[in-house]
Structures are given as C-alpha cells and as structure tokens.
Amino acid sequence: MGKKVIQVYNRPAGGWGALKSVAQQLLNQGIPGKGARTLLSANQPDGFDCPGCAWPDADHTSTFEFCENGAKAVAAESTARRATPALFASHTLTELSRHSDHWLEDQGRLTHPMRYDAATDRYVAVSWDEAFALIAQHLRALARPDDAIFYTSGRTSNEAAFLYQLFVREFGTNNFPDCSNMCHEPSGLAMREAIGIGKGTVLLSDFQQADAIFIFGQNPGTNHPRMLGELRAASKRGAAIVSFNPLRERGLEKFQDPQDALEMLSGDGSTISSDYLQLKIGGDLAAVKGIIKYVLEADAQAQQQGQARLIDVDFIAQHTANFEAFADEVGQESWDTIVRESGLDRSQIERTAQTYLHARSVIACWGMGITQHKHSVATIQMIVNLLLLRGHLGRPGAGACPVRGHSNVQGDRTMGINEKPAPAFLDRLQQVFGFEVPREHGYDTVGAIEAMLASPDKVFFAMGGNFATATPDTDLTHRALRNCALTVHVATKLNRSHLVCGRDALILPCLGRTEIDMQATGPQAVTVEDSMSMVHLSSGMNVPASPDLLSEPAIVARMAVATLQGRTRIDWMGLLADYDRIRDKIADVFDDFAGFNTRVRVPGGFHLRNSARELEWRTASGKANFFAHAVPTDLPIHQIRSAQQQTVFNLATIRSHDQYNTTIYGMNDRYRGVFGERRVLFIHAEDIRALGFRAGDWVDITSISEDKSERSVKRFMLVEYNIPRGCLAAYFPETNGLVALSSVADRARTPTSKSIPVTLAAHQA
Template sequence: MPSKPRIEQYNQPAGGWGALKYVALNLVKEHVADGRGLRTLLSQNQPDGFDCPGCAWPDREHTSTFEFCENGVKAVAAEATKKRVTPEFFAQHTVTELMQQSDFELEEHGRLTHPMVYDAATDKYKKIEWADAFALMAKHLNALPDPDMADFYVSGRASNEAAFLFQLFVRQYGTNNFPDCSNMCHEPTSVGLPGTVGIGKGTVLLEDFDHCDTLLLFGQNPATNHPRMMGELRHASKRGATIVAINPLKERGLERFADPQSKVEMLTMGSTRISSMFIHPTLGGDLALIKGVIKRTIELDDAARAAGAERVIDVKFIEEHTAGFEEFAAQARAESWDDIVAESGVSREDIEKLAQVYVKGKAVIATWGMGLTQHKHAVATIQLLSNMMMLRGNIGRQGAGLCPVRGHSNVQGDRTVGIDEKPTPAFLDRLEQVFGFKAPRHHGNDTVGSVMAMLEGRTKVFIGLGGNFAMATPDTPRTFEAMRSCNLTVHITTKLNRSHLVHGKDALILPTMGRTEIDMQKSGPQGVTVEDSMSMVHVSYGINKPASEHLMSETAIVAHLAEATMKSRNNGPKIDWLWYAEDYSRIRDAIEQVYDAFKGYNERIANPGGFHLGVASRDRVWKTASGKANFIVHDIPKDTPIHRARAIHGEKLLTLMTTRSHDQYNTTIYGMDDRYRGVFGQRRVVFINPADLQMLGLKDGEWVDITSVWDDGVERRAEGFLLVEYEIPRGCIGSYYPETNPLVPLESFADKARTPTSKSIPVLLSRSAVQRSAA
C-alpha cells in the first residue's frame, strides 16, 4: 500500500533497518518474496550469478561477497516480478486511457510478454509475430531516402555485446545517429577530461578508497543513487579519512549511515558519521567554488615559497607531467575573491577551510555526479576540478584520483564499444578494416539533436534499445510532439513505460529479457558483459526462467533487425548477424579485433571480477595533443541564462534543480516515498529555503505552479507542487524529475557537451489556482 501523503522529518541514519524494511516491502510488492526471489537476490553480484542491473558502482570483490543495496533490490525485484502485461491487458486499454496513468502505475503492471504493434483504428496495441515486427522495421528503414533520417537510442543497461552489434548494424546501415543516455548525464565528463588528462574516464579503482585520506564528494547523493558506494565511504570514515560533502542539499546519507550488513550497527542501532564538512554552493556555483580552492592553494604555495617553506603544490608532477601551469596560475591569482564568493554562494572563510582540507590531504579522491554535469558550464567545471587535482599530483597514484560516478550499469561500457554520435576516425578506420564496409564519417544526432531533428522532420524513424526516451529528455511537450511526428517508433524493453504511449504513426513494443534471466541461444546459455564506473569489465549470467517464452534477448533482437534490414542493401560484405547471436563469445572476439584494450576478452572475463580495461591517465600517460596533462584557463561565468533572468526578475527568480527521489531510478518510479528527505506518498513537491518563502510571501505547505524563464516565447509550466521547507541555498529550489522535465528548454544545454541543464533552470513560482490537499 502506498504511504499516506505527508511531510515528516527523517531522523534515522541512511541504510539500517529502514533499508531492510523497504527491501522486504519491494519483494512482497513484486510477489517475489519466496524461495525463487530470495535465490535471485542472493545471486546478485556473484560470480555464478548476474551483475546488478542498477547503477554502475563496482563490486568490492565480485567473488563471494554478499553485497547488494536497497535500490539494487528494487531493480531486481521489478525485473523478477511475477506480474505480467499480456496481449489481453492491451486489449482492455486504449493508449489514450493508459496515458492517464502515472509513471508509477505504468511500472506496476509488470513484465511485457509479447511483441505488440499499434493499431490506429482502435487506439490499442495488438499482438504481432516477431518476423512481422522485424519486417515492418526493415520496411520503414529501407524506405528512407537517407539513413540519417533514422535515430537509434541506447540505454545504459544494454550489454557490451548488444551495444557493439547495434552500432555495427547502424553504421553499416549508414548513420552515426546514436542519441544515448550518456548525452543526458556524464557527457561533460566524457568531453571535459580528454582536454585535461587525455581520456574521458575516471582514474581510480575501488582499492584506492582503501588508501585515500581525503574524499571530496561533488554534486551527488550516493545513499539514493549509488547505495553500495556508502560502504566504501563508511570504511573510509572509520579509518579516519576526511570526507567533505559539496552539494546544495544536505542529504541524509552524507551525514550518517548504518550498514545493513554490519551486525554491530544493526544490533546496537548504531551508525557511522560520513561527512565531517558540508559545503553548500548555489546551483551552478561549483565552478566558482573550485576556482576559489585553486586560488587559495596557489596563494598558500606562493606564501610557502616566499618563506622558504615546503611547497604546497606538487612541483615535480607539474614540471614533468603538465603544460600550461604558469598562465593558469597567473589567471587564478588575478581572480577576484568577491566574484568567487558571489558566484559560488559560499563564504570565503568556508572556501579557505575547504582548500585547507585539500592541501592537507596526501591522497585525495574527487568524486562527482550530475550535480556537476547538468549545467551550461559543466565541461569547464570538470576541467577545473581535474586541474585542481593536478596541482598536488592527485592523479595517477595510489589512493588518489578522479572518480566520476556514472548512473546506469553499462553507460560507460556502451560508449567504449562504439555507441557514440561522434566516433573517432581511428575507431572507424578499425571498424572498416575488420568488417570491410565504408563507415559514415559525419557526426550524428545526440539526444537533444534527435528531438530537434524529429521536430524539423529530418528524423522519421526512432528505435530505442531500452530506456524511457520520452520521459528522460527535456522539454517534455516538445519531445512528445517530436516522437508523434515519426513514421515509426520502436522500443525494446522489459516493462511498460510512457515512451511506448507517445508513439509514431506505426509503433512497436518489443519485449526483451532482463539480466536476471537465462539467455539461451543455439550454443547454450549466454553471458553478457558490462563495464562499471571504474573501467572493470565482468560477465553476467541470468538464473531465472524468462518472464515469457515469447521474449528475445536484446542481442538477438538486434541481430534479427540487422538481418531483416541489411539483406536487401548493398553496403559492402554481408555480415552473418544471426551467427553472432548464436554465441556471444563471437561478438566479444569481434570487439577484440576492433579494440586493442579487449585483447583476450573471452579468457579474461573468466577470471572472478573480470578485468580492468586500463586508463592511460591512471598510469600518467597523457593522450593529449601536448602529450601532457593540460591546465586550462576558464573564467567564472557571469552571463548565463540565470544571470540574465535575474537581471529582469530580481530575487524572485529562483534556480531549479531536478533530482531523484529515493524510490526512483532514473525515470523508473518504484514507489512514492523519498524517506531520507521526509517525503511520503507523493512526488509533486518543491524544496525551498525558508527565507525564500518569506521573501515570496508564501508558506510551507502551500501549492504553487512553476514557470520557466526563457527567451524563445514558449510557455513552460508545471502545475500543482507542494512547498516544503528545506536546507537548500537561498535562490535555489529542488524538485523531482520527470515531473519537472517540461521546464527544461531543449535549447538549454552544456557548452560543448549538449547535456540538458537540468540542475540550473531559471524559474518563477506562483500560487496554484487549485489549492490541493496533501491528505
């Protein structure tokens, strides 16, 4: 039963008995609280089981550790549920009727069992045979006058095998149109880090968390989004490491954590303090904050040099491994402290305290999530963060480094094996050498570009390999309009979501297996591989019987689609797609032929825990044009959409950040509670500083509408949100997505990376015309 809607302060530590309670509730809710369900849970992250289909946080040992988290259980329970969405279900509901259901209600119907095709005459989906579904897709794709009129979306849950085969098919078809979930989250990481350290990946391994003495956590909420990370933070805290939480919201999980797998903490009702310092920058203020730490570090070094004392910066590292330091340091010295304080929203005193923590650390790890990446100046922010770490040589040595914490379990792996709208010439050269066809060289559509292309009539076919594209993307009404303008929309998926209801003239829902299920192909049961946030690649085997005999694996669906589409096209040598689908080790052999880093792929995944792909910057090898790690000068931005809107509206202009609830993973809504923030039974809430309430003449518990401030003449409005007093910087508010995605303009994206700026949207609040009741 859903909780009664209420706001109630949560005073317990994150994790603990509350987490175990919700684990049990989710097993019951999905009807898997039996022997099979418990066996499934116990097989999660085990060498003879499956990899968690949730987040990309790595496993501590991946051998015998009984390790899972609350949100991982939710993901597994949702996939292993006994509830089914059959053709009979669709016969009872029109698409129009289903559109009236909430995202939570759509998720709750259960697993899809049959391929379905949209019937416009009845406004219903009806059953279709697999062969007919592939023929329909091939017909649409081959009817396009230009391959660039088709977009191929990839979710971060797709395996390396499915993703590689998908990109191979699409490139032989003739396009690089690969919008993917990375475009909406860590693209600034992938774009920013190559400019400074040469590769868009983190430089740490999980073992580095055993050796660091300082952890700086930027813009993330691991207790909700990466709960297994909390175990590492707990261990680090217990051995005396200093942990600093740098986040606009003071998240409960970054205060105290009770490990559900610690007998002592569970029996004694104890917990572990996580962060010893909290820094609350204003939304979009991280760049200025990091610039302040850099400036203070250089000031301290200048003073030490003048006094003949030990240098604060790592002079040897800078001289041997970096370029551009002198210009960078001079610009930092000249930066105004007044501007740093004003733009960061953090006092000079607190910035200097943070700098002191940083320079005191001998081995520092900096982690970050989408709190840094979903801003207009996100690429510059991440480059400055890597530059800050370079000042003291905190890259490429034990216990120190850069740690971007990505979301979906294989979002990094998909990009590694070719899901990229901007492929490198070297990759395309190798692809051509191995497979013998001419690959397209022009850049394709990213996620924002895909929606724009649909709106402009340049894209007419959309095929999604997982995900919930219509709800994950910004500017929701325009995205809906875009998808409805397509001739064909296809979604390869395990469960029903809103994207399936926002369809083109023709539409298919293709049900696929989940990672928990046995993937039986001609050569026997198949394993699939993923790459976690720390570049570890490991194999995963399902253990459950598939939810329906009519399901196909993602890899098999891709192979059959490619076979149906390419058999009549003359694009170079024929590829035996179905042969690859018979045995996934053949796909891994092909990946190894294209990528040197995967040498010995099939042999190496046989080792418990798999293998590390290798990250050059971890070894202090800099794959940049200069051959060095680069210091890059960035000014503090003072002319953003936020600045311009505030110049017009004054202090009534607020900056909105979208965020997840605790009962949510990306767009998947598992429940209606966000217990660590004290929200129960509801989602349409706005977290706001009490002083801003007073300034606006509003009160905690009132209902408001939110309106975006943008200069394109489009009205963007989200109605009916409950005001909740919260510890958040003045001028900033927070609310859940996807409910607030309609407020994010499609044209508001990160410079150079085009990631939607979902953490910095200028908005105005007004009393809602209809005053609702929280009860």
C-alpha cells in the same frame, strides 16, 4: 496511493529502513522467496550483474553485494506481474496515457511484441517476424540512412551494444543519441581535453588509501548506495570526506551498514562527511577555484619564506602544460566574486583548502549535479586542475572519479555507441568487417529531438530506456516522437514512451539481466563495464518472464538480417549463436580487449587500461593540461534575474529515493521525509515566508529560458528543506518539461536540468 506525509528524517541512511524497503519491494512484486534467491545471485562470479547503477563491486564472492536500489531493480525485473496482450486489449492508448508512470511500470513484464493499431487506438500482438519485417520496410523506405535515429540505454550489454552499432553503421548512419548525452557527456569531453581520456582514473582500492575524498554534486545514498560502504570505511579509518551539495542529503551525513551487526543493534551509524559545504546551485566552479586560489597564495607565501613548496612542482613540470597562464588567471580572480558565486564564506573555502593541503592523496568524485549545467565542462576541468596542482593522478589513493548512472552506460560508449566516433575506431571497424562505414557525425539526444521536430517521417528506434520521459522539454519531445513514421522501443516493462508513438509503433519485449539467455549453443552470458572500467560477466538465473522474449543481441541480429537482406557481409545469426564469437569480434576491433573471452572469465573480470592512470597523456600537447576558466557571472540565471522584477529561483531536478532514473518504484522519498507524494518543491523556510506562502501550500512553477519563452508545470507542494535561499529542488521527470530544449551545456550539449530559472505562483486549479 498512500497517505501524504511530510516529516523530518533524522536516522542514518541504510540500516533497518533499507532492509524493510527491500522486503516490502519483494512482497509488492509477489516474489518474496524467488526474489530473495535472485538477490543472492547478484554480482556473483556465476550470477548476474545488478541492473541498477554502475558502482563497482568490492567482492564478487560476497553474498550481500547488492544495495537497496539494486534490490528494487531486481525485484521490479523479477516481478510476478505480467503485461500481456489482454492489458492492451482492455485499454486504448489514450486510456493508458491517463495513468501515472508508476502505474504503467507496475503492470509487470511485457510478454509479447506489440504493434500500435491507429484505427482502434490499441496495441495488438504481432509475431516477431512481422515486427522485424515492419522495421525493415520502414528503414528501407527512408530517403537516406541519416533519417533513422537509434537511441541506446545505459543498461544495454557490451555484446548488444557492439552488435547494435555494427548494424546501424552497416545500414549507413552514426545517429547514436544515448543516455550519456543527458548525463556525463561533459565529463568525457572535459577529461579528454585535460588528461587524454574520458573515464575515471581510480579503482575501488584507491578509496581504501585516500587521505581525502571530495564529493561534488552527488547523492550516493539514493543514487549509488553501495558507494556509502566505501565512504564509511574511509571515514572510519580517518580519511577526510568533504561534500559539496546545495541540499542536505542524509546519505552524505550518516550511514548505517546493514551488514554491521553492532550498528544495526545500536541503531547508530557512521559519520560520512567530515565537512559539508552547502554551496549555491551551480557554485562548484567558484568553490573549487577558491580552493586553488588559496593554495597558490599559500604556496607563494611559502616560497617567500623559504619553506617547502605546497604544490607539486616536479609533477607540474614533468607532466603538465599551461600551468603559468592558469596560475596567472586564478590570481586575477577576485575573492568577492568567488564568495558571491559559490555561496560559501571565504572561511569555508579556506578550511577546505587546508584539508586538501594536508592530504597526501585526494580523490574527487562528481555526479550529475555537476554535469547538467551550462558551465559543466569548465567546472569539471577546474576539478581536474585541483587534482593536477598536487599531482593527485597516477598514484594510489588519488584521482578523478566521475560516478556514472546506469549499469553499462560507460561500456556502451566503449563499444562504439557514439554519435561522434573516432576516425581510428571507424578505420578498424571497416578493416575487420569489410564494409564502408559512415564518417559524418550523427545526432546527439538534443539534436535527434530537433531533427524529428524539423522533418517528419523519420524512424526512431530505442534500445531500452524511456526516451519520452527522460529527455528535456517534454511537450516538444512528445511532438517530435509523434512526428515519426515509426517508433520502436525495446523494453522489459511498459513505460510512457510506448504511449508517445509515431504513426506506426512497436514494443519489443526483451530478456532482463536476471533471466537465462538461451541461444543455439546454450545459455549465454553478457558483459558490462562499471564506472571504474572493470569488465565482468553477467549470467541470468531466472526462467524468462515469457517464452516470447528475445535477448537484445537477438533483436539486433534479426533486425539486421531483415533490413540488410542481400548486402550484409556479416554472419549475424552465427554471432548470435554464441556470444563468445561477439566477444572475439570486439577483441578484433579494440586492442584493450585482446583475449577478451579468457580474461573476462576470471572472477571479478578485468580492468581496462587507463592511460592517465599510468601518466600517459593522450592530448594534443602530450601532457595533462591546465585550463583557465573565469568564474561565470553571466549565466542564464544571472541574465534572467536581472531582467525580472519578481523573485527568480534556481531549480535543480533530482531523484526521489523510490526511483532510479525514470523508473518509479514507489511514492516515498524516505531520506527527505516525503511519503505518498511526488509533486513536491523543496525550498528554504525563509523563502516560503518571503513569498507569503506556508509549507504545504500548492504552487505552479514557470521556467524562463534565454529565448524568453515560458514553460509551466502545475500543482507542487512546498516543502521546507535545508537548502540555500534562492535555490529549489524537485523531482524529475515531473519537472523535465521546464527545461528548454535549447538550454544545454556549452560544447557538451547536456540539458541544463540542474539549473533552471523559475518563478513561483499560487496554484490555479
């Protein structure tokens, strides 16, 4: 581990720092030449889709359509290191558990299927046939199919996800917890109710036409670096970019494009945000409602003076419902409440409202800083209200843009990875494949943990991801997994979840996105769907890390054959032989994928139809719906502050720059000036002094949940940061244990990882 350094970062995001970081990652993984060649195939017509984020590609013919995070993901997957059976022979599971998450993944690519041997506390190599036989034995021994739980990571391809849901439903359950349950579940729910579809309505081209872009609860410099290119271009042509974020994030302030020679030589960068509003954690609903209130008041005044209306009355009349009731409720909300709960001055809100009024086309983007709150669904519907107010849907340069995380998290949902499947989808699945599909809703992520805790001997199968580390309430989640009869993890590299296992456990190593997938009819390509509903091909070009790896579709197909012996109606091995056959079946089930194999072979792929973009409202009212929501004044943070005598802070969990979801690439967070340490707590300087501490002191953090139970994490360094008083930020997964399993978003049940009431105390060794 390197030296621990805390320093202010004043340079632009991107630039030489990003290039240096990419080069260092390639060197660290022992693949400078191979890694560079691999990167040049990322996001190309005949190459592979970046295994990082779901931000779309501007140009599928550019040789540099990758970013720093994407390069880290590619380098990590293409590493020369190997986690062979010898690693497991030389370490017990107990010994491996003592190592950091970074060390575990740094051992390299898994090479053989492994089974846990409780007698020796070691994983031992097994054959694929033995592994599938063990899975089938456990699944067939269950009292009922609903005692099996099938988790899905957002990196799973469309083809693998489709086969996976097909097998699980033929087995007999809808237990599909997935990573959407922990991130954008509120987006889908809120938008389906408001505009009839749970996906974003914009294309990348809309960013080139927008007059204003509002960014809520998102840090693209770390989480979606390619987005900075679009924001930079928009800023340079004069578009207003308004960022709402409690933390001052460098990527939202200034960006230096590594492909711009002038910027690189000058050392300067482009300004991103024209206005930066540092509201309180969770204050977004109040802020947006304040903007709406100002607009409605200004519109009423314009009417009185005989001037042009400031809202789009024709759009509202033709395309929306509930406007009058909504406007009345906004009028009753007090400015005092809006200002207090947003953490913004009224002048800031009014200035932003003027920006909104002057823009002919507005895009609203948001990330997990919005979705992981108790009131997240209401907040997203308030953002949609803002767009509806002036008709910023269904026209160029305008719309809603929930920015997804993993590269195919949206595609997995499209393919049917959903614990609450639509009846029409199940009807079509049954019609095409001829088996009786289960109709009862399954477990979401929180529900799956609760079920494993409540009832022993379940089977837990994870198609990728790092469930034990990504989920909330770490101690409870680990206890739930250890309560299982069998845990199975499909993975490319070793992670914490493999060490938190049931009585029986398997690690199944799979191909990565960068590797050649050879099946009976030759090399195969898979498809993914990005955040803007573009579907495109991905073809690996590297020799697999081990001859013993299987693709995810192969793992599903062989598991289905082993488990459903004698009762399956599906030719699993025939589908596996040629992925075009899988895509033909996808087209049979989903009308929007008609002609799938032809359309996806066009460079750049094709766009899935978005009904709201076409002003078709698939809602109960047949129109886009305004939703009235009071500014919340009785959230857990309010309740706990009123009941506690000591200072209660609101903590948001965040990523470091050397991290993607739970994958830790290194110990640095360049843009926040943190090097060599992850156990840090970002806090306002005045809050440090008020507590009697100094920057650099170590504290213990204790969360207090609504049920009055407490959870603690130990030894975090206080780091002065530009964040509102009373607000804190710290990295996950180190602070996931502070999130109570019962603390979830209203109706969407997403963990409230961005709003954790906590107290601080001097660290006790």
